[in-house]
Amino acid sequence: GxxxxxxxxxxxxxxxxxxxxxCDPISGHTALYWxxxxxxxxxxxxxxxxxxxAADDSGLPNDRFFAVRPEGSVxxxxxxxxxxxxxxxxxxxxxxxxxxxxxxxFFGPGTRLxxx
Amino acid sequence: xxxxxxxxxxxxxxxxxxxxxxxxxxxTNFRSLxxxxxxxxxxxxxxxxxxxxxxxxxxxxxxxxxxKELFSILNxxxxxxxxxxxxxxxxxxxxxYGKxxxxxxxxxxxxx
Numbered sequence: 001g002x003x004x005x006x007x008x009x010x011x012x013x014x015x016x017x018x019x020x021x022x023c024d025p026i027s028g029h030t031a032l033y034w035x036x037x038x039x040x041x042x043x044x045x046x047x048x049x050x051x052x053x054a055a056d057d058s059g060l061p062n063d064r065f066f067a068v069r070p071e072g073s074v075x076x077x078x079x080x081x082x083x084x085x086x087x088x089x090x091x092x093x094x095x096x097x098x099x100x101x102x103x104x105x106f107f108g109p110g111t112r113l114x115x116x
Numbered sequence: 117x118x119x120x121x122x123x124x125x126x127x128x129x130x131x132x133x134x135x136x137x138x139x140x141x142x143x144t145n146f147r148s149l150x151x152x153x154x155x156x157x158x159x160x161x162x163x164x165x166x167x168x169x170x171x172x173x174x175x176x177x178x179x180x181x182x183x184k185e186l187f188s189i190l191n192x193x194x195x196x197x198x199x200x201x202x203x204x205x206x207x208x209x210x211x212x213y214g215k216x217x218x219x220x221x222x223x224x225x226x227x228x
Binding site for chain 2: 004031041042043046050056058059089105107110
């Protein structure tokens with residue numbers, strides 16, 4: 001597709017359940033990023049991939065959060081034992097990741113996660 | 117820890133006004149500063165700045181970076197109702213090549 005796509009657009013789950021959020025980056029982009037945005041705040045970095053490997057996972061809040069990108073394209077963010085505090089919009093972005101100063105990141109529409 | 121502060125937090129203007137949005141930052145090993153516009157969900161890219169004093173311009177929007185004083189401004193001239201959005205500033209630096217640290221955003225409302 002032309003842009004970054006994310007599914008589902010909305011996810012409602014119960015406390016303690018497991019959820020998976022999917023991101024399909026722009027074709028040809030080697031870098032992929034996950035952010036989390038709470039109401040009234042800017043996006044907060046979680047993890048980014050260069051190819052298949054996680055280049056920086058310093059933003060993952062705890063070991064309930066995990067992300068994979070097995071073939072260097074689509075990525076899945078996995079959250080175990082969800083808590084109400086995990087409720088937020090989860091944004092995915094991708095970039096070419098070629099220039100020394102970094103690249104502009106192009107964002108998807110996000111997945112709104114609500115944990116009841 | 118990297119830090120980005122935007123001001124004002126919100127701004128209400130009338131069509132035709134000119135606005136200036138501010139972004140100050142603290143980051144080790146600065147690499148770049150980016151501006152985004154967020155209307156509903158996806159932030160859309162506006163500018164990336166890496167060098168001081170060089171203005172980037174796109175239509176009625178322009179932005180400039182001051183690496184000595186550690187800030188950037190985003191100017192919008194002849195505002196239109198379609199400019200109403202949250203404007204986000206982000207910096208890239210430190211040891212992470214890809215991580216962006218965002219400010220809390222400025223909510224701009226343009227009335228007809």
